Amino acid sequence: MHELRLAAERGEPALLAAVLDRRVEMLIDGGGxxxxxxxxxxxxxxxxxxxxxVLEDDPAIITxxxxxxxxxxVLHRRGEVTAVVCVNxxxxxxxxLWVQLNPDKLRQWNRPRPTADDR
Amino acid sequence: MATFTATRPRLFGxxxxxxxxxxxAEDIVQETWVRWQGTDRTVxxxxxxxxxxxxxxxxxxxxxxxxxxxxxxxxxxxxxxIDTSADPELGAERGEALEFAVLLLLEKLTPAERAAYVxxxxxxxxxxxxxxxxxxxxxxxxxxxxxxxxxxxAERRRPAPAPEHRRLLDAFLTxxxxxxxxxxxxxxxxDVVSYSDGGGVKLAARIPVAGRSRVAKFVAAFSSxxxxxxxxxxxxxxxxxxxxxxxxxxxxxxxxxxxxxxxIDRLLWLMNPxxxxxxxxxxxx
Numbered sequence: 001m002h003e004l005r006l007a008a009e010r011g012e013p014a015l016l017a018a019v020l021d022r023r024v025e026m027l028i029d030g031g032g033x034x035x036x037x038x039x040x041x042x043x044x045x046x047x048x049x050x051x052x053x054v055l056e057d058d059p060a061i062i063t064x065x066x067x068x069x070x071x072x073x074v075l076h077r078r079g080e081v082t083a084v085v086c087v088n089x090x091x092x093x094x095x096x097l098w099v100q101l102n103p104d105k106l107r108q109w110n111r112p113r114p115t116a117d118d119r
Numbered sequence: 120m121a122t123f124t125a126t127r128p129r130l131f132g133x134x135x136x137x138x139x140x141x142x143x144a145e146d147i148v149q150e151t152w153v154r155w156q157g158t159d160r161t162v163x164x165x166x167x168x169x170x171x172x173x174x175x176x177x178x179x180x181x182x183x184x185x186x187x188x189x190x191x192x193x194x195x196x197x198x199x200x201i202d203t204s205a206d207p208e209l210g211a212e213r214g215e216a217l218e219f220a221v222l223l224l225l226e227k228l229t230p231a232e233r234a235a236y237v238x239x240x241x242x243x244x245x246x247x248x249x250x251x252x253x254x255x256x257x258x259x260x261x262x263x264x265x266x267x268x269x270x271x272x273a274e275r276r277r278p279a280p281a282p283e284h285r286r287l288l289d290a291f292l293t294x295x296x297x298x299x300x301x302x303x304x305x306x307x308x309x310d311v312v313s314y315s316d317g318g319g320v321k322l323a324a325r326i327p328v329a330g331r332s333r334v335a336k337f338v339a340a341f342s343s344x345x346x347x348x349x350x351x352x353x354x355x356x357x358x359x360x361x362x363x364x365x366x367x368x369x370x371x372x373x374x375x376x377x378x379x380x381x382x383i384d385r386l387l388w389l390m391n392p393x394x395x396x397x398x399x400x401x402x403x404x
Contacts (some may be wrong), residue, residue: 029194040196063207068198088220091304098219105200106199
């Protein structure tokens, strides 16, 4: 996970592809609000290239978080969370990346933490 | 009020798992609160179960219409991600029903199946209570849960397509011949099993070997001698690409694998001479 983040930060597709499983799949949800490819990306090369392209065009601060009880990455841009990535790891390789870009679905990542009371 | 507050995380957990949406789950919890306000609580025997019933039924209703909405959604629909490091409470109950892969599969089930699965798997509700919540009988509730489990298992184990299957077998041969344990493990599903059918004749493991690392070690252990001077030939066995191993022109093993999306899940070593004979030189065995 750590390696995935470092590789993404370096923006080097080959480095990134090395931590991806050969059957890796990446799905992106833009909800029609944020431009996103409707089809999944498959294979380490395509997935790595896509990630590096996006980060090169619009750099982000990447932090590691636990997302839905699994490992995940959070991308911050201009002080806001613009993407949350949930990652499935199988034998030290990333097999699935689910990328949530839809701002409506990221709202709780951009609001102050609710206290125990509101939950 | 205290009862509701204490039950609230649970209610949110149920609705979120059923719908994959934070906003919808929050609306449902809110609506549950409103209904709880209008309830004569002196007649409610078990408030947490009562609240879970309201929430689940509301979520089932919404799930019905959510399905149609997801169909017209632009691009792939994914659940709202949840920050479980900041909100450990949500993941504290059983985690599996929270994973993205599971939420995506749940979305394909009927609302009743989803409800029954979530209540059972994530929260360990007794079947009798689940039956009451989804308004059916206890056997029917059991059936809902088992059907949901089956759907999930089947989806997670879609068989690998033929070219992928062939590629896996090919990669397996390379790793097996070089005794590459790590390489082997990467090709295997977690619960891979290796079966050898030696018919009691050949030096075959009589007991199946199971588990990723054990099978990898098992295969790697005989890498040195087993493959020496062996000719490999692609054949088809049971409609699956397989490998015939022969030495000095004599076939001695047919290797077939089955594979799903999670990798090779079965290795079948057919070493029984009587079963190989048709493909081998007559009399040579």
